[in-house]
Amino acid sequence: MRLPSPLVRGAVGACVVAAASLVTSVVPESSWVASLPITSELRATLPGRMTGLTFMVAGLGLMVWAWLSVGRDVLAGVRHRITPLVIAWSAPLLLTPPLFSRDAWSYAAQGALVAKGFDPYAVGPGALSGHIVEAVDPMWMATPAPYGPVPLAYGGALARLTLDPYLLMLAHRALALLGIVLIAWAVPRLATACRVDPTIATWLVVANPALITHGLGAAHNDVLMLGIACSAFAVALTGHWGTAAVLAGAAAAVKLPGGLVVIAIAAVMSPLARPRLRLASLAIAGVVAVVTLATIGELTGVGSGWLSALGVPGLVRSPLSIANLIGLGAAALLSWLGENTAAKQALQLVRLVGMLTALALIAALGLRSSIHNAARAVGFALLAVILLGPTAHDWYFVWSLPFLAVARPGRRLTTALVGTSTILTIAAPLNSSLRGALIPTLVTTSLVLVVLATLLPNLPTLQPARPARVPATTV
Template identity: 85%
Template sequence: MVAAASLVTSVVPESSWVASLPIASALRATLPGRMAGLTLMVAGLGLMVWAWLLIGREVLAGVRYRLTPVVIAWSAPLLLMPPLFSRDAWSYAAQGALVAKGYDPYSVGPGVLSGHIIEAVDPMWMSTPAPYGPLPLAYGGLAAGVTLNPYALMLAHRALAVLGIVLIAWAVPRLATACRVSPTVATWLVVANPVLITHGLGAAHNDVLMLGLACSAFALALTGRWGTAAVLAGAAAAVKLPGGLVVIAIAAVMSPLAGRARLRLASLVIAGAVAVLTLMTIGELAGVGSGWLSALDVPGLVRSPLSIANLIGLGASGLLAWLGEDTAAKQALQIVRLVGMLTALGLIAVLGLRSSIHNAARAVGIALLAVVLLGPTAHDWYFVWCLPFLAVARPGRRLTTTLVGVSIILTIAAPLNSSLRGAVIPILVTTSLVLVVAATLLGHLHTLQLHGRPGVGCRVLRPLPANTAPSDEEAATGGQDHKVRGSPERGAGFTAG
């Protein structure tokens, strides 16, 4: 249903095959047709979330569940469809064309191009430089060297999202095992999460690749290969800069004990240096150098209400304007945004220096969440940045319920995106549908029962010596099939506190 609805609701190039589909093109041309597509979209998303909750009820109760076929089944219909809820993938395609044609994507926007490649690019980003790292731009340039068909280039970037999900699906069970959390529960909460599938894969956002590399870096670090992990952290930052925050966890693995500031600082410097060197090397190999640093403020052009800094800044600006302080009103938003970023950086510094290996996953999750909430802008799919790390950090009942509730809301509300800008009737009708469906699904949260037992956090995974049997606790928590001691049919899950 979601895939079918995307043929009507998604913005596509006029030259694409979707624009000429007989039934879909007729529906796209009329307001009733577009509303029918939006209704089908919200209904399909509601059914997907409902199915996710039904599976979660069994998984959290300890029933073993094969989640990989579920994720594949939910993802497959979206692979060839237009991007969901966002037009960013069309910008990716155009930015790749800029690289292929010899332009500097950090100096000019897609507006310097002409033809089919810019047909579906959001006008807001037509003249802005690319705010992304060199890795997706280099990849986009290689793809654009083969074809300038915008739909084919969009699919090429969706392939990166698929790679990101594969990396996340590989890393999350290993992180969960190391952190003594049920791998099945963590996989359900992260990999099968409708937000990751719809926003990540469906919209083809490169955030998914960033997250996959970051999760893989942490998983490798927990096996003792921190050097390779630091390289992957640099690669994650080469997609989007926040991915590099995983060095907090890598440093925690290198110096596991908290409270030893000098040793931790040395670990942060070493891991950070390797990551930065990797980032700079990728930039030089891609031919764009470090010019992307000057474009990091581009996402701040969107005054998203999901950012606490934006909400406070806009409120202060409005109040000052009402009081007649026009000059101060213009500066208020920028000042509040600056304070928000400084606060986030201070929190990141504290987490980096004081987090032990046992709460390294939580530290990275909180650091990424701080960047989202206190940064200059935030989009709904940014939520997935912190999801894997918080999911394996032994979250209690309240945090797990919050993660599930936020996932429900962000999935159902996804159609209320920029493509509805200025369309009053579709916005009002879709909002009403979203409120009804979201409220109904949120009412089922109380049916999720979390089972588990207390335990320590993450630890380095090392192979057992030959002929050495694992301890009772290792047998209970160290593998894919976690079990609560004395209860063979219950999988170890999250703590109840």
């Protein structure tokens, strides 16, 4: 029996994920999803929710299987049209509730704060009432927004037209879709400039189920940040580094880590990597980006108060952050030894050391990287922020994906990127939506392990049969 094509398998998987989201995703009680005849009954019972989670993991498994199948062909030199695959795998998720995370409901509420004249950097969604806050995670009800002025101004403008949380969520998903379009435009250009096969890079990044599900499905504004940052690098390679630095500031105006693309812009400005020239280039590009960031804040009326709220994500003690793991371990040991005061300070101290280490690594990458390694430098700088910062969510790892994928990845790095993407996609249902639910967490973990055990053995076969490079082009 002949298997359906990867396009069909991935599309079916995406449809299954979309249907399962009607059961598993947190939605406002006033929304149309909450009153659907069949899924609303499934949502109301534990067996029903477990059914939804089972289908969710199965659908994600189909998407990853289809992606790996395409990758085996692409890495072997078989030509594939990636764009139709991305469209087919993404379209079913456009109108669904947000997958795996409730952040999109916070975006909607923060936009409503702006529309009603509140300062989103001083108060949280708890200052509002009604349908707009029905699905906001209680953890974030009293916290200010840690995001830049772009998504807040955008959300505020739309909230003046409607306060329907579902419509506002879809509007933020449109920003994520724009981000994917920008990534799809930039990645082939970056790959060609770095002498990497653009088809392989596009498969690894744009068709990546982690980007599609976490980025588009969950409607995270990280995708817009990433799309603008990738575009900034691509524009810099055409010689328009001033425009590129402005775009870097715009990326930071979505989320601050996007501004790290100035490392690559500076490498374009001074490709010989002489320390003085590189430092001057970093300073010039950085100043332009910072001025752009401040200007956007003033023009939108949102301001720069978000800088004081950057510590808000650190309220989540994510085990994906190395700094968190070390800090929590040290705090537990000191508490066991009876040093309660020191235990309380240990986590903050380790987090501070982690950020200082990340800054030192970023400085070294910015000063020493050549133009051919600029993409790798940005990718590793973003990884440093993720792993050594105060918190790390699973979708944060997508930040570094486009830059590492075009940085002439060898066998080990390619396998690491594919393996990490596979794990982050299949394990996505274990995110915050299951927090505190013991039985669903255990059952979902078991399902995830079964699917991963089926898919991960395929990774050693995903190796290029020839060097994944193309002739150099003039940029």
